[in-house]
Each structure stands twice: as structure tokens, then as C-alpha cells.
Amino acid sequence: MKILWAPWRMAYIRRFSSGNSSKCFLCEAARGKSDEESLIVFRGENCFVIMNRFPYNNGHLMVAPYRHVGSILDLREEESAEIMKLLRLSVKALGEEYRPDGYNIGLNLGRVAGAGLADHIHFHVVPRWAGDTNFMPVISETKVIPEGLEETWRRLKSRFSRLRV
Ligand SMILES: [Zn+2]
Numbered sequence: 001m002k003i004l005w006a007p008w009r010m011a012y013i014r015r016f017s018s019g020n021s022s023k024c025f026l027c028e029a030a031r032g033k034s035d036e037e038s039l040i041v042f043r044g045e046n047c048f049v050i051m052n053r054f055p056y057n058n059g060h061l062m063v064a065p066y067r068h069v070g071s072i073l074d075l076r077e078e079e080s081a082e083i084m085k086l087l088r089l090s091v092k093a094l095g096e097e098y099r100p101d102g103y104n105i106g107l108n109l110g111r112v113a114g115a116g117l118a119d120h121i122h123f124h125v126v127p128r129w130a131g132d133t134n135f136m137p138v139i140s141e142t143k144v145i146p147e148g149l150e151e152t153w154r155r156l157k158s159r160f161s162r163l164r165v
Pocket residue numbers: 024025026027028067068069119120
């Protein structure tokens with residue numbers, strides 16, 4: 001296994017699990033005062049883009065509506081449209097800032113499908129680089145991320161602010 005530089009050294013990152021739905025981290029982040037603390041990189045009209053605090057890869061983003069809804073069937077038309085817009089914006093921002101070779105974009109709908117937070121839908125945008133699975137086992141609790149979250153937030157926040165869809 002390759003050893004990568006990791007700012008917090010060998011941190012064992014536990015995957016987010018929401019045992020109690022009363023505390024929804026997406027709602028909390030959206031309501032929060034500090035986008036830097038909650039890792040929100042872009043706020044749209046109906047939806048927002050937030051970094052995954054437990055990323056599968058550097059630059060792992062999530063696009064979610066502000067409204068606490070659990071299914072794509074509950075989305076309003078303007079939310080649906082904006083989600084697609086923000087997914088495209090995310091690909092653009094990550095592309096310009098990190099030049100990945102590809103992306104995984106997707107939604108886990110329902111807990112059995114792997115949704116850690118089942119009742120507030122969010123689309124994942126995971127940038128991929130050729131060979132990244134060599135050192136990033138997909139089904140593992142341990143992740144080594146080459147850049148600190150704060151640094152990634154600064155880069156993406158500023159990149160998003162300069163983009164137009
Ligand atoms: Zn929520």
C-alpha cells in the first residue's frame with residue numbers, strides 16, 4: 001500500500017451514520033452561519049453544494065435541496081432543475097480546480113441502497129483520477145486524503161464564485 005501525505009496523519013475516518021434523524025447535518029449546515037465550518041462551497045436559490053466531511057476522494061461534493069425531503073419524487077420542479085444545474089457547476093469547478101480524469105455522480109435513494117442520511121436527499125459528485133483505487137479501497141473505513149478539508153474548501157469556494165453556468 002502506498003503511503004500518502006495526509007494532513008491529519010493516519011486519521012481513521014468513521015463513516016457518517018445517522019442513527020437519529022432529528023439531527024440532519026444537511027439542514028444544520030444550510031441553516032448554519034459559517035459556510036466555512038459547514039463546508040458549503042456554493043448556495044443556489046433552492047439547492048446548495050457542500051463538501052463531504054468524510055470524502056471518498058479529494059473534492060467529494062454533495063448537491064442537495066434546502067428542503068428536508070427524502071425522495072426525488074418529493075422534489076419540486078425548480079429544485080430538480082437546480083440540482084442538475086449545480087451538478088454541472090460542480091463538475092465544472094472540480095474540473096478547473098483539480099483536473100480529475102472522471103467522476104462518479106449518483107444518488108443513494110433509501111437506506112438499503114446505502115444512503116447514510118436517508119431522509120434528506122443529496123447527490124454525490126466524486127472526482128476520480130486514473131489509478132486512485134490503487135490506494136483508495138472503496139469499501140474501507142480508512143481513507144487517506146491528500147489535501148486538508150479547509151484547503152479544499154478555500155479552493156472550491158473561490159472557484160465556484162468565479163463560475164457561471
Ligand atoms: Zn435535512
